[in-house]
Amino acid sequence: MRALAFAARSLTRQPARATLGMLGVAAVGALLFDMLLLSEGMIVSMRDLLDRTGFDVRVTTTPEMPRTAPRMENATETVDAIQKLPDVRTAIAIRFADVAIEHGQGEPLTGTFQGIVGASRPWTVMKGRDLHDTAAEIVINRILANDLHLEPGAAIVARTSCDSSPNASLPVTFHVSGIVSFPFELANEIMIGGTLATLERACGDVTRDQADMVLVTSTGPSDAVATAIGRIRPDLRAATNAQMLGRVEQGGFTYFRQISTVLTTVTVAFALLLICVLLTVSVNQRLGEIAALRALGFSRRRVVADVLCESALIVGTGGLLSLPLGALLAMWLDRILKNLPNIPADLHFFVFEPGALLLHLTLLVVTAFVAALYPMQIVARLPIAATLRSEVIS
Amino acid sequence: MSQVIIDAAHVTREFAMPAGTVTAVRDVSLHIHQGDYMAVRGPSGCGKSTLLHMLGCVDAPTSGTLTFDTRDIARLSDNERSLLRLRQIGFVFQRFFLLPMLTAAENIELPQSEAGVGKRERQSRTRELLDYVGLAARAEHRPSQLSGGEMQRVAIARALANRPRLLLADEPTGELDEATGGQIALLLDRVNQDGTALVIVTHDADLASRSHRVLMMRDGRIESEQAQ
Numbered sequence: 001m002r003a004l005a006f007a008a009r010s011l012t013r014q015p016a017r018a019t020l021g022m023l024g025v026a027a028v029g030a031l032l033f034d035m036l037l038l039s040e041g042m043i044v045s046m047r048d049l050l051d052r053t054g055f056d057v058r059v060t061t062t063p064e065m066p067r068t069a070p071r072m073e074n075a076t077e078t079v080d081a082i083q084k085l086p087d088v089r090t091a092i093a094i095r096f097a098d099v100a101i102e103h104g105q106g107e108p109l110t111g112t113f114q115g116i117v118g119a120s121r122p123w124t125v126m127k128g129r130d131l132h133d134t135a136a137e138i139v140i141n142r143i144l145a146n147d148l149h150l151e152p153g154a155a156i157v158a159r160t161s162c163d164s165s166p167n168a169s170l171p172v173t174f175h176v177s178g179i180v181s182f183p184f185e186l187a188n189e190i191m192i193g194g195t196l197a198t199l200e201r202a203c204g205d206v207t208r209d210q211a212d213m214v215l216v217t218s219t220g221p222s223d224a225v226a227t228a229i230g231r232i233r234p235d236l237r238a239a240t241n242a243q244m245l246g247r248v249e250q251g252g253f254t255y256f257r258q259i260s261t262v263l264t265t266v267t268v269a270f271a272l273l274l275i276c277v278l279l280t281v282s283v284n285q286r287l288g289e290i291a292a293l294r295a296l297g298f299s300r301r302r303v304v305a306d307v308l309c310e311s312a313l314i315v316g317t318g319g320l321l322s323l324p325l326g327a328l329l330a331m332w333l334d335r336i337l338k339n340l341p342n343i344p345a346d347l348h349f350f351v352f353e354p355g356a357l358l359l360h361l362t363l364l365v366v367t368a369f370v371a372a373l374y375p376m377q378i379v380a381r382l383p384i385a386a387t388l389r390s391e392v393i394s
Numbered sequence: 395m396s397q398v399i400i401d402a403a404h405v406t407r408e409f410a411m412p413a414g415t416v417t418a419v420r421d422v423s424l425h426i427h428q429g430d431y432m433a434v435r436g437p438s439g440c441g442k443s444t445l446l447h448m449l450g451c452v453d454a455p456t457s458g459t460l461t462f463d464t465r466d467i468a469r470l471s472d473n474e475r476s477l478l479r480l481r482q483i484g485f486v487f488q489r490f491f492l493l494p495m496l497t498a499a500e501n502i503e504l505p506q507s508e509a510g511v512g513k514r515e516r517q518s519r520t521r522e523l524l525d526y527v528g529l530a531a532r533a534e535h536r537p538s539q540l541s542g543g544e545m546q547r548v549a550i551a552r553a554l555a556n557r558p559r560l561l562l563a564d565e566p567t568g569e570l571d572e573a574t575g576g577q578i579a580l581l582l583d584r585v586n587q588d589g590t591a592l593v594i595v596t597h598d599a600d601l602a603s604r605s606h607r608v609l610m611m612r613d614g615r616i617e618s619e620q621a622q
Contacts, residue, residue, distance in 0.1 A: 001496075001500070001503070001504060001507050002507075009493075009495045009496060010495060012495055013494060013495045288489065288491055289491050289493060292485070292487055292491030293491075293504075294452070294476070295450060295452045295479060295485045295487075296479065296480070296484075296485055296504075296505050296508075296552070296553070297476050297477065297478075297479035297480025297481070297483070297505060297508060297509070297556075298476065298480070298505075298508055299472075299473055299476040299477070299508075300472055300473070300476065301473075302508065384447070384452040384453070385443075385444070385447035385452050385453035388443075388447070388452070388487065388564070389443055389444075389447075391489060392443075392487075392488055392489065392564075392565070
């Protein structure tokens with residue numbers, strides 16, 4: 001009987017203890033897996049979100065995030081100038097405004113109006129059609145459509161404000177051409193899209209031509225395009241997706257990584273203690289038998305291997321269970337965390353990556369080995385004669 | 395004269411204790427030949443088990459020399475001693491030390507498996523041994539399903555699994571009633587008659603009386619040796 005089979009049989013001696021050990025490792029392993037998913041999850045998800053928009057350079061007036069930075073003037077002219085740069089496929093300017101949609105049943109619904117200048121659109125049409133560049137035509141997101149039971153072709157009345165409260169502006173009727181998905185819309189956030197001209201007309205600001213951000217799709221290296229934009233408009237800050245991600249990482253995202261590192265360390269330490277205690281108790285209860293096996297000719301290496309295999313079986317089985325458990329826990333935690341304010345609906349905190357799985361498995365293997373070190377040492381240093389003598393006396 | 399298996403010359407075993415050094419075995423010299431049947435008797439604490447452990451290569455003398463087949467035990471590595479025990483020496487313990495999660499057959503197979511014996515040969519030898527100790531019908535029973543005498547018979551079969559030249563038994567009837575102890579004594583007689591040298595540490599005068607030689611120990615020394 002080889003060491004692994006022998007270890008498996010040894011575990012069956014105390015099935016309750018072995019099961020508890022495996023379940024303990026499964027629970028700790030699930031938490032460990034989730035912490036590893038969390039450590040990079042938001043960054044991976046944000047990168048995916050940025051890439052999915054189809055724009056790889058973002059231009060603002062300062063390094064601050066859009067809507068917190070001052071607006072840029074002459075948006076149309078800026079977009080045209082960027083559009084003419086080599087390696088630029090398309091450029092659009094976006095202006096954000098607050099909007100209040102009237103629906104005749106109490107308080108108006110408030111949301112965000114994105115006004116666009118340029119040939120492409122930052123949203124994806126889900127139903128109906130995209131807007132034509134005609135006045136008073138808009139697209140809406142599914143949240144608004146669901147809230148007011150709107151379909152393409154419907155009309156809504158909204159007050160839009162580019163600077164002050166939307167309630168201060170005049171109500172304007174808009175026609176819904178389609179229902180769309182905005183890449184960075186927040187959970188439960190109402191969003192409307194239209195042309196910048198439509199937005200400014202609704203604001204009563206027909207000549208301002210201001211934008212919060214310009215989005216660029218390049219055909220070549222995005223770094224070079226960002227540099228070229230900086231050259232023609234030194235007053236603006238052009239950042240590639242990678243640079244935007246860097247800015248985001250320097251912000252609040254690092255806290256998640258720090259929390260994940262601390263919790264990973266704690267969970268690994270807990271798993272180590274759990275397995276070490278279980279194996280030590282188990283080995284101490286079997287000292288007489290182990291001494292007898294040694295007397296019968298079992299080598300030191302063999303009895304040490306038995307203990308290591310027991311550890312590997314407990315951690316291995318618990319580790320396997322931890323994966324589906326961790327996945328379920330990650331989905332649940334993700335749903336809870338996405339309720340935090342100002343989190344885009346498509347952003348996830350826990351994202352599966354092969355690297356996280358590999359690290360998870362590596363940590364479990366190391367845990368199985370390190371946790372078994374002390375009980376292995378007990379077995380390796382077991383004095384055969386003295387143990388047999390003390391077993392008889394006891 | 396038959397071949398000498400163990401040659402112990404002026405063997406002493408001391409233990410360092412907090413209260414001072416304790417000498418468990420003092421200047422003991424003896425030979426064990428092929429086919430010998432020797433009993434070691436004496437009061438508790440006289441060094442019987444310590445001597446047995448040294449003869450079984452699980453302990454080494456503090457001074458003196460102990461050779462197994464002319465190989466000096468003190469010069470063997472831990473691994474070499476393990477291998478020697480596995481192939482040449484069998485142990486029977488007072489408390490049996492059968493593995494409770496294994497069946498009787500699996501307990502007997504275990505040392506053979508460790509010695510690298512092939513599965514078919516292992517199974518055949520195990521059947522043969524179970525038959526030998528009269529437990530063929532109990533092959534698939536676990537130790538918890540066996541009586542004390544049956545467990546000791548399985549332990550003897552396990553000790554014989556790799557065809558050792560020397561079988562050492564430490565109080566083999568110590569946990570058994572008189573009748574069951576008698577059955578074990580008969581079995582041990584048979585083991586010796588079949589050619590295996592036997593050294594038994596026992597308080598049981600009846601068991602000792604079946605041996606060819608009886609060593610009486612006191613205070614770590616051999617007080618007397620009687621041939622029977």
